[in-house]
Amino acid sequence: DIQMTQSPSSLSASVGDRVTITCRASQSISSYLNWYQQKPGKAPKLLIYAASSLQSGVPSRFSGSGSGTDFTLTISSLQPEDFATYYCQQSYSTPVTFGQGTRLEIK
Amino acid sequence: EVQLVESGGGLVQPGRSLRLSCAASGFTFDDYAMHWVRQAPGKGLEWVSGISWNSGSIGYADSVKGRFTISRDNAKNSLYLQMNSLRAEDTALYYCAKDTSVAGTPSFDYWGLGTLVTVSS
Numbered sequence: 001d002i003q004m005t006q007s008p009s010s011l012s013a014s015v016g017d018r019v020t021i022t023c024r025a026s027q028s029i030s031s032y033l034n035w036y037q038q039k040p041g042k043a044p045k046l047l048i049y050a051a052s053s054l055q056s057g058v059p060s061r062f063s064g065s066g067s068g069t070d071f072t073l074t075i076s077s078l079q080p081e082d083f084a085t086y087y088c089q090q091s092y093s094t095p096v097t098f099g100q101g102t103r104l105e106i107k
Numbered sequence: 108e109v110q111l112v113e114s115g116g117g118l119v120q121p122g123r124s125l126r127l128s129c130a131a132s133g134f135t136f137d138d139y140a141m142h143w144v145r146q147a148p149g150k151g152l153e154w155v156s157g158i159s160w161n162s163g164s165i166g167y168a169d170s171v172k173g174r175f176t177i178s179r180d181n182a183k184n185s186l187y188l189q190m191n192s193l194r195a196e197d198t199a200l201y202y203c204a205k206d207t208s209v210a211g212t213p214s215f216d217y218w219g220l221g222t223l224v225t226v227s228s
Contacts, residue, residue: 001169034214036152043202043218044144044152055216087152091212094166096142096154 002026002090006099012107017078021102023071023088032092035064035073038101039084047086048073080106109133109217111203116222119193127222129186129203134217137161137181140206142213143188145199146221153199156188157206157213171197193226200224 003026013019023033031051036044046055048064051071061076075082083106088099115127127143142157156167156177165177176189186203200223204215 032212036215038152043220044215045218046207046214046216049207049214049216089152089154089214091214094157095168096157096213098152098154101151 004099010103021073029092111219113219113222127188136184142204147199
């Protein structure tokens with residue numbers, strides 16, 4: 001199985017900050033990488049698919065990059081509604097696997 | 108509007124069975140693969156199983172292989188998960204999730220609210 005490792009596991013930031021979350025795959029997954037946002041008590045929401053494509057309706061302050069084994073999710077200017085947990089997910093092979101999550105908290 | 112509504116969760120003893128259902132609406136159900144993803148209390152996301160549009164391709168996580176069976180009824184716009192030989196570690200919120208494609212490289216663009224399964228004596 002492909003292991004997905006996110007860093008950091010948690011992060012404190014302020015409104016307006018630029019934030020980057022990293023995801024590393026245990027083997028090359030090309031660009032088969034998705035990012036999700038989950039708020040407490042809610043279902044996950046797809047933000048980025050295929051490493052860098054913005055899902056419809058997602059604000060443009062979210063962006064994704066990377067290929068192979070190393071990927072990043074960047075939020076250009078944090079808004080109050082962005083404080084949540086973020087997960088990466090590889091769709092290169094079955095079983096689908098997720099990173100352990102990055103909890104983004106208000107500083 | 109896409110809606111996914113899970114049902115069938117509850118408290119069950121170890122070793123017993125449970126069948127989850129997911130009723131889909133707002134999209135052409137048989138145009139998309141579907142999946143079950145679970146989340147144990149306070150933990151991260153774990154993909155459980157997925158099924159292609161025509162049930163021709165099915166996959167399971169190693170943790171449930173041989174115990175869980177996914178199926179779908181396109182005439183009823185419904186997805187199912189038969190869970191047998193349940194264990195305490197199967198305790199989780201089970202989400203039904205819509206794939207962005209018919210099969211292949213799964214990404215999940217719509218999720219239900221989940222149904223809670225608790226395995227305990």
